[in-house]
Amino acid sequence: KAGVTQTPRYLIKTRGQQVTLSCSPISGHRSVSWYQQTPGQGLQFLFEYFSETQRNKGNFPGRFSGRQFSNSRSEMNVSTLELGDSALYLCASSPFSGGTEAFFGQGTRLTVV
Amino acid sequence: GENVEQHPSTLSVQEGDSAVIKCTYSDSASNYFPWYKQELGKGPQLIIDIRSNVGEKKDQRIAVTLNKTAKHFSLHITETQPEDSAVYFCAASRGYSTLTFGKGTMLLVSP
Secondary structure, eight states, X not given: OOOOEEEOSEEEEOTTOOEEXXXXXXXXXXXXXXXXXXXXXXXXXXXXXXXXXEEEEOSOOTTEEEEEOTTSOEEEEEOSOOGGGOEEEEEEEESSSSSTXXXXXXXXXXXXX | OOOXXXXXXXXXXXXXXXXXXXXXXXXXXXXXEEEEEEOTTSOOEEEEEEETTOSEEEETTEEEEEETTTTEEEEEEXXXXXXXXXXXXXXXXXXXXOOXXXXXXXXXXXX
């Protein structure tokens, strides 16, 4: 069974640009959650999608958005990039809504210059 | 909301020793407590989890204990090996809600 796949693995963007990250969950999993990981703040929850509906949202500005498609694949978009958005973005898939039995992908390392 | 405190932030042990990492949580309604291991350059890997109706769970060399009254849970690794070296995260949730993570513990196992 394939794991959670995130693309791309690495990204370098310029301040002010926008970026889209992709996550393909484990087959059969309907929940996809996104997290931002930084050395200072640790793992912080961004949002969760379950069956194409946003179920939960963390405390991030509106520049961070996401969506989920009918095949459960999810995308996360960050507009008007800031230097502070440099981080490892992780997605986790679960067969259940919420955090139960969540499996993470390798992450996308975003660097904003 | 939920707040999870994790200690220690770094832990160095000799190969073969035991390692214990402790977490406390604030939300008495939390009922799901997973532990993740993150190796350099990889995403967190779920290694064990426990639900609030269980006091202890074991899987080979790792075990987790939960004290609901005191609102704390611990990860125990016995007979540590160099490949156990990684950052370990605890987390808590109400099950249907999102995971709140601790800040992580860097475990270093010296041969």
